[in-house]
Amino acid sequence: MDKKNIDWENLGFGYVQTEKRYVSNFKDGKWDDGVLTEDANIVLNECAGVLQYAQTVFEGMKAYTTEDGRIVVFRPDLNAKRMVDSAKRLEMPPFPEERFVDAIEKVVKANAEYVPPYGSGATLYLRPYMFGSNPVIGVKPANEYQFRIFATPVGPYFKGGAKPVTICISDFDRAAPHGTGHIKAGLNYAMSLHAIVTAHANGFDENMYLDSATRTKVEETGGANFIFVTKDNKVVTPHSNTILPSITRRSLMYIAEHYLGLEVEERDVYVEELKDFAECGLCGTAAVISPVGKVVDHGKEICFPSGMEKMGPITQKLYDTLTGIQMGRIEAPEGWLKVIE
Numbered sequence: 001m002d003k004k005n006i007d008w009e010n011l012g013f014g015y016v017q018t019e020k021r022y023v024s025n026f027k028d029g030k031w032d033d034g035v036l037t038e039d040a041n042i043v044l045n046e047c048a049g050v051l052q053y054a055q056t057v058f059e060g061m062k063a064y065t066t067e068d069g070r071i072v073v074f075r076p077d078l079n080a081k082r083m084v085d086s087a088k089r090l091e092m093p094p095f096p097e098e099r100f101v102d103a104i105e106k107v108v109k110a111n112a113e114y115v116p117p118y119g120s121g122a123t124l125y126l127r128p129y130m131f132g133s134n135p136v137i138g139v140k141p142a143n144e145y146q147f148r149i150f151a152t153p154v155g156p157y158f159k160g161g162a163k164p165v166t167i168c169i170s171d172f173d174r175a176a177p178h179g180t181g182h183i184k185a186g187l188n189y190a191m192s193l194h195a196i197v198t199a200h201a202n203g204f205d206e207n208m209y210l211d212s213a214t215r216t217k218v219e220e221t222g223g224a225n226f227i228f229v230t231k232d233n234k235v236v237t238p239h240s241n242t243i244l245p246s247i248t249r250r251s252l253m254y255i256a257e258h259y260l261g262l263e264v265e266e267r268d269v270y271v272e273e274l275k276d277f278a279e280c281g282l283c284g285t286a287a288v289i290s291p292v293g294k295v296v297d298h299g300k301e302i303c304f305p306s307g308m309e310k311m312g313p314i315t316q317k318l319y320d321t322l323t324g325i326q327m328g329r330i331e332a333p334e335g336w337l338k339v340i341e
Contacts, residue, residue: 004113004153008120011155013286018151020110022103025133026093026145034103036110040150049132049142056186057086058129060285061247063108063151063340065118066328072337073126074326076104078247083128086183091141092130100128101338103149108340111151118327121156125285157287162319164293164308165205165282167221169271170195173212174219174242181219181242188244192222206282208295210271211240218269221282224290225249228269229279229314231305235262236277238269248283248322254333255321262314274302279312289319 006016017040024034049055059079064072080100087094104126108115116122128149132142172195175181180188192207199207208226211217218226218238225246228236235256237249256262274280280292293308294301306312311319324330325337 001112003115003117006114006116006153008116008122008153008155011116011120011122011153013154013157014152016114016152016154018111018114018153020107021148021150022107024095024099024103024147026147031093031095031099031147034099034147036106042146042148044133045135047135047137049134049136052136053132053139054185054187054190055090055092055132055136055142056129057083057090057092057184058127058186059083059184061104061126062285062326063115063124063126064326064328065115067118068328069118070328071108071112071115071340072326072328073104073108073340074338075247075251075336076101076338077335078250079128082184082245082247083130086185087130089180089183090185092132092145095130095147103147104128105338105340107149107151112340114151114153116153122153125152125154126150127152157290162287162289162291162311164291164304164306164310166203166294166296166308167206167208167292168199168202168204169295169297170199170207170209172198172207172209174209174222176212177242179242181240182244184244189222196222204296206290211242216270216272218271218274219243223286224282224284226269227252227281227283227289227315227318228277229312231276231278233262233278233314235264235314235318236269237264237266239266240268246283248285248288251322251336252283252289252318255318255325256314258333259321259330260314260317271297277304279306279315280304281311281315281318288322289315291315
């Protein structure tokens with residue numbers, strides 16, 4: 001199949017409108033059959049639930065061209081399940097998991113010309129989302145919803161390779177115990193915008209949020225989970241009920257244990273022990289792993305031995321293995337790659 005005439009090598013990480021997107025509506029207690037449409041615009045009543053009370057959840061994943069020319073999507077079944085959990089928490093009707101995966105397949109097939117070629121460093125980013133669509137003026141859940149998926153080709157998150165970033169310990173809280181930190185709700189990201197703008201204004205690349213109850217434990221950033229590597233090469237990730245369960249992090253921990261033969265541990269990670277780690281990274285769909293070279297705690301610098309020039313050795317192996325699986329260079333565990341026929 002011929003690809004679109006796009007400068008794949010210089011594609012940025014931004015929105016490029018593609019030709020087809022999926023739409024399904026929930027009304028009278030059920031989801032309709034859903035359709036592919038060329039219309040990228042959404043028309044809503046001024047009092048729509050999503051506009052008044054932020055009743056919206058979303059997901060993010062990518063489609064890749066593998067080394068042998070197949071088009072694959074990475075673990076969409078886990079995104080489907082996580083979106084069900086998010087919807088339930090916001091009193092929204094879950095979109096059925098099997099239909100979610102089928103809709104992803106339809107959108108990728110319909111936009112196959114936009115899936116970047118192997119070796120370009122670019123991918124097709126997929127954004128499923130759902131929102132309350134009918135007018136709601138009293139504070140209550142909507143009773144009509146729309147589920148949509150659009151696709152956009154994106155370049156690598158880091159041009160020229162991932163350089164270690166400097167992050168700061170934030171004075172803002174990301175999520176409260178018994179709140180919504182564990183789901184992918186738009187409202188979580190809205191509240192993080194002021195914090196990230198503040199961090200950037202102060203010269204930092206990202207925030208490290210702490211648990212809001214004690215402010216002694218590491219949680220996550222506004223859009224990624226943390227992984228740490230100890231000086232004896234154990235891979236550690238924070239345990240918390242108020243962080244989003246990252247599919248990338250889950251996959252990296254599996255790779256660390258089953259592909260690299262490393263010890264892994266999910267546990268409370270305290271700020272006071274940051275100085276004892278050898279490596280640190282932020283993991284998520286967009287960048288896979290962003291290496292962290294330095295954490296600044298209100299003027300006190302905590303520098304990781306891996307430095308500010310490149311990924312640490314274990315982080316690099318994790319990154320290379322996961323991207324190798326996604327691109328078909330390394331054999332994937334069963335069920336990890338959804339092949340788009």
